[in-house]
Amino acid sequence: MTFRPTRSMAALLAAAALPAVLATTAAPATASVGMSVATSESGRPSTYTLTGDAGGSKFEGIGVDPRRGTFYVSEVTGGEIHRGVAGSAATEQWLAGDGTDGRRTARGITTDDAGRVYVVGGPNGIDAATGLDNGRPDVWVYSPEGQLLAALRLPGDNGFANDVAIGPDGAAYVTNSNAPQVFRVAREGGAWQAELWSDASGIIEQRQGFNLGGIVLTADRSAVVVAQGTTGQLWRFATADGSVTPVATGGADLTNADGLVREGSRLLVVRNFSRMLATLRLAADGRSATLLTQEATDPSRVLTTAKVLRGRVLFVDSKFDETVAAPPYEIVTDPFAG
Numbered sequence: 001m002t003f004r005p006t007r008s009m010a011a012l013l014a015a016a017a018l019p020a021v022l023a024t025t026a027a028p029a030t031a032s033v034g035m036s037v038a039t040s041e042s043g044r045p046s047t048y049t050l051t052g053d054a055g056g057s058k059f060e061g062i063g064v065d066p067r068r069g070t071f072y073v074s075e076v077t078g079g080e081i082h083r084g085v086a087g088s089a090a091t092e093q094w095l096a097g098d099g100t101d102g103r104r105t106a107r108g109i110t111t112d113d114a115g116r117v118y119v120v121g122g123p124n125g126i127d128a129a130t131g132l133d134n135g136r137p138d139v140w141v142y143s144p145e146g147q148l149l150a151a152l153r154l155p156g157d158n159g160f161a162n163d164v165a166i167g168p169d170g171a172a173y174v175t176n177s178n179a180p181q182v183f184r185v186a187r188e189g190g191a192w193q194a195e196l197w198s199d200a201s202g203i204i205e206q207r208q209g210f211n212l213g214g215i216v217l218t219a220d221r222s223a224v225v226v227a228q229g230t231t232g233q234l235w236r237f238a239t240a241d242g243s244v245t246p247v248a249t250g251g252a253d254l255t256n257a258d259g260l261v262r263e264g265s266r267l268l269v270v271r272n273f274s275r276m277l278a279t280l281r282l283a284a285d286g287r288s289a290t291l292l293t294q295e296a297t298d299p300s301r302v303l304t305t306a307k308v309l310r311g312r313v314l315f316v317d318s319k320f321d322e323t324v325a326a327p328p329y330e331i332v333t334d335p336f337a338g
Helices: 007-016
Strands: 047-050 059-065 070-075 081-085 091-095 109-111 117-120 139-142 148-152 161-166 172-176 181-188 191-199 212-217 223-228 233-238 244-246 257-263 266-271 276-282 289-296 303-309 312-317 329-332
Touching: 047 070, 047 091, 059 117, 059 303, 059 312, 070 109, 109 161, 117 161, 139 172, 139 181, 148 181, 148 191, 172 212, 181 212, 212 257, 212 266, 223 257, 257 303, 266 303
Parallel strands: 059 109, 161 212
Antiparallel strands: 047 329, 059 070, 070 081, 081 091, 109 117, 117 139, 139 148, 161 172, 172 181, 181 191, 212 223, 223 233, 233 244, 257 266, 266 276, 276 289, 303 312, 312 329
């Protein structure tokens, strides 16, 4: 199958000749960052349409199940979870929000090898008016059929569960935007549990705004790399013991780093309100990364997160720049088209 590469992809291939297999999935990953035609050569749509609410909807996270060819998108406004398949432009609301299972908002989302869907709720457990703990869950785990398996509170009272990735042990690792922390969610001893896995206080400076966000597993599975949007830094959390060190990026500007996508040694960094897509070559152990390209994305969109599904990168158009969001609500495969 032949894809038409974007400018960034063409430059990347010429510079790095990177592997074409996404190590964390079983799907083929001859990925194109975007397609410049309405449908790809496989007949799949280049744009997927989400169903929003009458009062306006905003979106953020995306997870993929490569074995089933499905993707899941989280809705910030209400906490609904939407589902689509690679071959159809239409999607459906898969899980209700507006208080369903205690969920009023949703952010990061991913799946594990069993097809279970992990949803993290951003500030769902924090009362918007008072800033105090409201007792609602921060993390939900669902079966592929949509059955609720767990609804969990994160430890502490200052959790903004931003993004989530599956680690080498099969557990889910969740970033906290309100504190330099990563949590671990797993089923152990017959029960689902959420625990504080790594606290980087004193190492990672907490700035005003959204700090730790996107998270990916390194190629050698020795660490997770986490983006800090306020400073544009990348941080390496060792999976063996949770120890934290900065990723050496040579001073690359990654401010507003949000979603991370790793494919072989290629790392895509979605810089939401900067409206930029950075491509870096990431060392297998995640200790260093070299900037290859920076390219402006579609100025009419604020892209947040992305995932690879069946050889293409799917980007979430969040609508975060709109006071009251208006349709169309879309997942796009070409982040540069205006």
